[in-house]
Amino acid sequence: MIIGVLKETQKGDNRVAITPKIAKQLIEKGFDVRVEEDAGANSSYKNSDYSKAGASIRTKEDLFKNSDILIKINPFDNKELEKLKKGQIVIAQLFHKSHPNDMKIIAERGATAYSMDAMPRISRAQDMDVLSSQNNLAGYKAVIKGAYEMTKIFPLMMTAAGTISPARVLVYGVGVAGLQAIATAKRLGAIVEATDIRTETKEQAESLGAKFILVDNNGEESEGGYAKVASEDYARRQKEAVDKSLFKADLVITTAMVPGRRSPLLITEEQVKQMQNGAVIIDLAAAQGGNCELSVMNKTVVKHGVKIIGTTIAPESVSTNASDLYAKNTFNYLVHLTEGNQFKWDLEDQITDETLIVYNGTIRQNGKTS
Template sequence: MNIGVLKETQKGERRVSITPKIAEQLKNKGFEVFIEEDSGIKSSYKNSDYSKSGAQIRTKEDIFKNADVLIKINPFDNSEIDLLKKGQIIIAQLFHKSHPKEMQHISQVGATAFSMDAMPRISRAQDMDVLSSQSNLAGYKAVILGAYEMTKIFPLMMTAAGTITPSRVLIYGVGVAGLQAIATAKRLGAIVEATDIRLETKEQTESLGAKFITVNNEDEGEDMNSVYAKVASEDYARRQQKAVNKSLFQADLVITTAMVPGRRSPVLIKEDQVKQMKNGAVIIDLAAAQGGNCELSEFNKTVVKHGVKIIGTTIAPESVSTNASDLYAKNMYNYLIHLTDDNQFKWDLKDEITDETLIVFNGEIRQNGKTEEI
């Protein structure tokens, strides 16, 4: 089986889906690996690194012509889908619920598509879960970016000239990114508070030494089959706003991480609240790509509104591309090994992992394990 690794074309993207180390492991498993020229340059991987691992450096056109499986990180755009052949298999983060037209396009070509972001959140799939591996880095990097953008330091510091009080950090969303942000900010000496619609995250927050801001959710955020929060009601949003405002208005750095799969990010910070924040405060909005948790966020932009610096970004994967590529590649390797047997796809639709991540199968669009009409 020929596996083709394509160069990422999305603006600002620096990652690569397969690293030289993983390319060598795939080669040892009997796969042939084609790497588009210069795919790994921005992650510090040279073409010669891939050649030494046994991979073949090819042009984009050659890869589309000869690969059985095409791998990326970001969704295939329409120009790339036009190059697909009937029966080819693509694997990437397709975000299929947000890109129905692209899924239709793939189905019309007669290709098959697996979406890495549709991975079920079960223990068997943890080593394939790219959302977790990348979000971990996002939480870490958000704090580092915040530290750079702030005009204050994080820790308490006692000097001959006087005492510097520690900065206050507020984090919305205690998922993978939020937990890493809490841990990182605490290590740097900040006073950290966090809130989440899922009350079961209170214990996790406090175990890291942060204060959890409790809002009675009346079971709104509970979902035993998901680690994601649900969309909150307007009533809950009002109660959360009231409970969090005191901490928000005192915060030097605010990091928002709340996202709901397939839907616009919930607006957690409105303009009226920004107006009451400290002059010079910084908001890092990690949900900006899906609309943003702050009403004033703009994706991939830094804006200053009412004295508050608001940075709308996804940040971590692109800015720490070597680590992010390494983790994504390991996820991809484990996923490919799970899907195949003797270098051939098993197509085991009774398996939860295969069933939920297989979005288009030989031109038929699937959802929730069922085939839908095209």
């Protein structure tokens, strides 16, 4: 089967879905790998690197015309969707719940679509879970970005001129990104606090040295390993419990997202008004509306003396590492889905069932066609 690796078209995303190393491994498995020209250039992978691995360099038009499988990271844009052919298979983060019209177009073209972001949170799928691999890097990068934007340093420092107190960091959301943010901030010497609707994350946060701000969630917890939308009552009680720490924080990192829905609003403008002058908020949920009321995607907003940086969970700025991890996830996923270079179409398998969104022109919902 011919695999076509597309260059990312989303502004600011420097990643590539398949690296030269993984291209070589796919070729060894019997696939014919073809890569769009300069697809890996922004991740420091040259066309010649792919050629040495055994892949061929092609134009976008050639890939859409001749590939059996088309792979990328972000959802296909409208121009790309219109180029799909009947019988082609697309694999990407499709975010199908929030992009239903894209799924409709894929179905109308008679194509098949697998969504990497729909991977179930089960042990068998851990090495295919792109959300975990990418969020891990995003949590690290959020702290580094915060350190650059702050006017203070993280660690306690004793000098002849006096003692510098350690910075205070507050992390909203103790998923993969939040845990890495906690670990990184602690390594840099900060005092770290964290909160999450999922009480099972308390032990994880504390194991990394953070103080966990516990709010009774009355059984709201999580669903399928993902955080659920909090009730108004929980949101109110969380604000009351966290405000003291929020108003003292030098850096706040928010990571709370619910698949297919707007990011939960965790920090209002009224709360921002009461934060320390010079504090920094890194909002990793800005792409889905933001956890802070004042966040604007891909912009830095300074309001009430606080710097609010709206960004995403996608670690584009460390694209070499991010591409490497994403490519490994995709390789493991393809190995799981295929046998002898052919797709198994095992709809009884949970991984296949939950990630197969469009099957031969038919949109599927929870393992059933619709």
